[in-house]
Amino acid sequence: MIRCEGNTLVVQGAVTVNNVTALTQEGIALLDHEYMLVDLQQVIEVDSTVISMLFEWLREANKKNCHLEFIRLPASIESLVQLYGVNDIITPLSNPSKPES
Numbered sequence: 001m002i003r004c005e006g007n008t009l010v011v012q013g014a015v016t017v018n019n020v021t022a023l024t025q026e027g028i029a030l031l032d033h034e035y036m037l038v039d040l041q042q043v044i045e046v047d048s049t050v051i052s053m054l055f056e057w058l059r060e061a062n063k064k065n066c067h068l069e070f071i072r073l074p075a076s077i078e079s080l081v082q083l084y085g086v087n088d089i090i091t092p093l094s095n096p097s098k099p100e101s
Contacts, residue, residue: 002026007033008071014045015053024053028060034067037093041072051080054090069093 001012002023009030015023027038038057043050054070061068073081073092081090 002030004030007035008037008039010039010042012042012044015043015050016045016047017049020049020053024056027053027057031057031061031064031066031068034065036061036066036068038068038070039072040070040074040077043074043077046074046076046080048080048084050077051084051086051090055086058089 003010003012009027011023011027038054058068070090071093073090078092081087
């Protein structure tokens with residue numbers, strides 16, 4: 001599930017092969033600010049498909065001229081980011097204090 005709080009997408013629950021397509025499309029539809037955060041703290045279960053979802057969001061955000069940043073990655077996602085060597089692309093923002101657009 002994804003909910004939008006101002007310029008922040010809050011992802012909750014599992015992100016797995018069973019629901020990643022729907023979550024990807026849901027997230028893309030919510031990319032409607034020039035600057036957006038994706039809060040992943042409430043993600044409780046993942047598989048490697050979460051990386052493809054985040055990449056797709058970055059691609060779509062770029063098409064929409066939206067600057068997208070990730071915050072509060074759980075250890076499970078951080079491990080996958082490291083495993084796939086994409087930490088230069090999916091870099092969590094350490095201080096998400098940018099005001100809403």
